Amino acid sequence: NAGVMQNPRHLVRRRGQEARLRCSPMKGHSHVYWYRQLPEEGLKFMVYLQKENIIDESGMPKERFSAEFPKEGPSILRIQQVVRGDSAAYFCASSPAGGTGELFFGEGSRLTVL
Amino acid sequence: GESVGLHLPTLSVQEGDNSIINCAYSNSASDYFIWYKQESGKGPQFIIDIRSNMDKRQGQRVTVLLNKTVKHLSLQIAATQPGDSAVYFCAEGNNDYKLSFGAGTTVTVRA
Numbered sequence: 630n631a632g633v634m635q636n637p638r639h640l641v642r643r644r645g646q647e648a649r650l651r652c653s654p655m656k657g658h659s660h661v662y663w664y665r666q667l668p669e670e671g672l673k674f675m676v677y678l679q680k681e682n683i684i685d686e687s688g689m690p691k692e693r694f695s696a697e698f699p700k701e702g703p704s705i706l707r708i709q710q711v712v713r714g715d716s717a718a719y720f721c722a723s724s725p726a727g728g729t730g731e732l733f734f735g736e737g738s739r740l741t742v743l
Numbered sequence: 744g745e746s747v748g749l750h751l752p753t754l755s756v757q758e759g760d761n762s763i764i765n766c767a768y769s770n771s772a773s774d775y776f777i778w779y780k781q782e783s784g785k786g787p788q789f790i791i792d793i794r795s796n797m798d799k800r801q802g803q804r805v806t807v808l809l810n811k812t813v814k815h816l817s818l819q820i821a822a823t824q825p826g827d828s829a830v831y832f833c834a835e836g837n838n839d840y841k842l843s844f845g846a847g848t849t850v851t852v853r854a
Contacts, residue, residue, distance in 0.1 A: 633786070661841050671832050671844030672787065687840065722785050724840070731777075732840065734786035 633658075633735035634703075641654050641741045648708040648715070650738040654723030661704040661734060663696060666718040680702060710741045753849045762820040764848050766833035769814060773835040777842065778807060778818045780829045787832060790818070792844075828852045 634653040642648050648714055654661050664672040673686040678698035689696065693711075698704040708715055718739045722732035756762045768776075774795040779787035793800045793807045793816075800807050806819040816833050830849050834842040 632798065660840070664844075669846065670844075671834075671846050673844070674841050677840050685841075687841075722786075722840075731789045732842075734788070736784075736786045 633721055633733050635721050635735035635738050637738060637740070638736065639739050641743060642711050643743050644712055645661075645710050646699075648711050648740055648742075650706040650708075650719050650721075650740070651703040652721030652723075652735060653703040653708070654721075655733055658723035658725050658733070660724045660726060661698050662722040663706050664734075665720065666720060666737070668717075672720060675706075699713075708740070711726045711740070713742045716740055716742045752846070753851070754849045755853060756823050757853050758823060758825060760823055762818075762823045762827070762850060764818045764820075764831050764833075764850065766816040766818075767814060768816060768833070768835045770835060770837075770843070771811075771814065772837050773843075775836050776807070776809060776816050777834045778805075778816075779832045779834060779844075780827075781832060781847070782829045790831075793802055823850075823852050825852050825854065 633655055636651050662677050663675040665675055666672045676689050676696045677685040680698055681700050693709045695707045718737040720734050720737045722734045724732050777792040778790040781787045791802045791805050791807045793809050798809050808817045808825050819848045820827055828851055830847040832843045832844050834844045836842040
């Protein structure tokens with residue numbers, strides 16, 4: 630019973646380092662979404678990907694952030710030169726098809742930038 | 744700007760009572776609304792959704808009401824149980840992935 634799997638669950642980085650967060654969607658799902666949750670706030674949409682394609686990245690910061698969902702392997706959210714403001718929980722969700730209803734969320738990756 | 748917000752940040756309810764969580768939204772173009780439950784340290788869990796062509800939808804122990812006239816959404820939980828303690832988020836969108844989430848209401852169930 631594999632749901633959306635995210636790793637690492639917790640990641641600590643110093644300012645200026647890179648953070649890589651991984652997401653494996655549910656079996657049979659080919660659509661992946663990344664959301665960010667700051668403390669005491671709701672989730673904010675970042676990016677929507679299908680295999681090898683970025684469909685909508687309107688929520689991604691213009692610099693330092695990138696996402697990919699290769700043909701093989703998990704989706705990766707990459708944050709370069711992290712700053713303290715990047716500290717947040719990053720949630721991945723998947724769905725069997727795009728724009729058709731329920732998103733299934735993972736447990737999240739909690740990034741702390743020192 | 745457009746926003747999704749909750750009327751109250753916290754709700755304390757006696758076990759066995761009914762809970763009502765409210766949510767206001769301001770984007771009249773939104774046509775899809777969802778309630779999620781998030782327990783501490785976990786990801787959001789889907790509870791129930793409703794589309795703008797409906798005003799009520801029922802699930803197991805939960806009911807979502809949508810009032811488009813006043814842009815108001817509510818979640819009713821019947822016979823609240825200790826396991827219902829969590830943060831509840833309403834979310835809106837006009838496609839199903841680009842959801843805007845409110846800040847959340849923390850529900851605490853008293854034994």
